Amino acid sequence: MVSWRFNFPVIGQTSRLMHIGRTLSPTVAVSSFSHLHQRSLRYAVLGAGFAGLSVAWHLLEQSPIELHVCIDVLDGVGIGGGASGVSGGLLHPYSPKVKPLWRAAECWEESLRLLNIAETAICSKELGLNNGELAQNSDGFIARRRGILRPAVSLKNMSIMNDNAQNSLAGCRIQVINEDAAQTLVPNICVPSNSAFYMPDAVNVHPQGYLEALYVACETLAKDMSAAGLGEKEINFHKRSIGNLLELEGEYDAIIVCLGARSMFLPELSGRLPLRTCRGVTTHLHLPDNIREEVPEHSPSILSDAWLAIQNPRNLYLGSTWEWKSCNYEQNVSMEEASKALKELLPKAAAVYPGITKWAFKGASAGLRAMPPLTGNGSLPLLGRIDDFISQTHASKFWLFSGLGSRGLLYHAWLGKLMAQAVLACDEEVIPSELTSWRSKLIKKG
Template sequence: MSLSTLCVHVQDEQLRAAAETMPSARYVPASHLDAILAGLTEEASAGLGALLFSDGMALDTKGYLDGLWADTQRRARELGTEAVLHENTTVHDLAELNVGKGPYAGIVLAMGAGVADLAGVKDHLPPFMDMVAGISLTLELGAEGWAGAVHPERVHGAEPPTATTAVEPDAHSPDARCAGDLPAHASGWPEGAPSLAAMPYIAAQGSRRCVIGATWDRPAAPDQNPGTAPRTAGELLSQARALWPGLAAWRVAHRAHGTRVVSQRTDHGTPPYGGRLALGPAPALPPVWLMSGLGARGLLYHAWLAQLTAEGVLRGGEEHLPPELLRWRRRGG
């Protein structure tokens, strides 16, 4: 987890104006970027500006969600609830939920792009819900400082569609270089330096590990493996190394890929989608609710949207929902 974040963007004037409205942000011109993060290339930072959020954080998503769920279980025990907190089951049709533990007061679909795989649901989703495929890479500084070259045939294409793929470093590739041939900052992410919210982003996890991403391949076909998309892992790695050359000494440890739902932009930004999902004649099913389109802003919206959805299930209506959440029902989003 990085304890500060540097947002770098070509829209320099917009960043300068934004800094005036956000007390927690400080505008940093291109000429001063190297003082914030040693090793940024002049070519990469030319014409850019940045916002430094000294209190910003780059979170480990899995660690955050594990902690959130553990706290939910703890609070439920303190309240003495008899609710079943967690149950793993696999269904391909919502009607299968009525077998066994049911009936339920409501069903909440919070499964991202996977919602389109449920029988009887896909045909009732709005056609403009964008499916975006993408990959991210976890990089680690090798024990001996050798670079890990990314070979397309080893990173994608021939692999089974697993969520995470390990990629071994290749010391014999043309791209591999000894750390001794690189600048001093190549030995690790500078101590106290912020993570980068740029294109691509570089989220530091200590001095010897980081996550870079993410590719943005749209529209995503239902059966598309994001690893085979036109923008390859090698291109993503090259972009990150062009921004911070010290990554040339780091190897690719894992690749994560997936498909996400991205909501359409409005005058209020890109709020997610929520509300009741009309599935037609389905008397055996309780009310079905949709939570989707959180995109990269899930950390901002997830608790708010979950509370509104839970209130809707208990109330049996959605009159309390802001109209922005229901815009997916209107043609064009």
């Protein structure tokens, strides 16, 4: 794992106070925070994936500048050690189904903002180095802005994407192109229906590098806010597994469970959440040195029945498999599991990119996704207070943010912002009811 320590732009006290007033309504801001002046608040964020680090960032950013705030991020397998760190990283605000994604515009904009924050951390580090060393992850980038190309492989697929193109967001357009135009972007790509959908503003994110950079940005933001304001801000990462939530009872003002599928294995939550588990294997392929048919530097990543996340002209990630009801959340993949994944994924990828058969296997990793239930608004993550069935003493307030599923990168930033606002205001009403309605169907324990 690569560790970075970067300089981050200082946020002034005046702008911070103005920001807080804009984020929450004046009534909420005054009634919820006036009595906390000079108090010290401690928050535990369980999980260092997309959900956890988004919540941690927004808790710092949204907290009143006069308060002393300490945030402990706890994760037994490290930053990005779960499903978030091995996800495909293809960021776009569109659904392969007929119905548009819920609140896609807000989610898209906030995800781009957090991504820019992580990239700013990289730039600050590079400018501050004395020895000329570049700060980068093993693949050399946090975000690759080459867009995403989706060949239409059926009439139904074409109809859905045409609808998406007609209703595309201003910040992420969809262009309908033919096979010739598609091949100028990705040579030798196959477009069965002579129609493909190009999202030039979509982004290929390196999940592990992004998460590590976002945590470093949190550290620097805490330092800068402490220097600029009256209250000290602090964030710490602890590589610590939590056996049960009552271990932390009374130690923190609030405990936010952001453990993804691992939240389902906590004794207080086991069998009570409307989530399903799905293990997905992602394979890493590279083009052998004796083959020249590399992917051009400008080529977008590819979405189809299998996705190809282009890392550079000779490296890509191919994914992912879907093993429902798995309990295996280890990132490590055996050769048997990797071979099975390749056997499943390669034919799907070759249907749109035949050249993939010339690429060689380099490695594989896996993650256990927490898949949310289907609602009238689509498959939405679970947010809300859970202390009613965690503890009778209420010495700490317990919250849950889980079920990001296969769209975690799109949803994590805006929903993390909502969760942080709710925690700081001690008010679940900050969260849209679509995200909290799952609690009415909770399985009660006798």
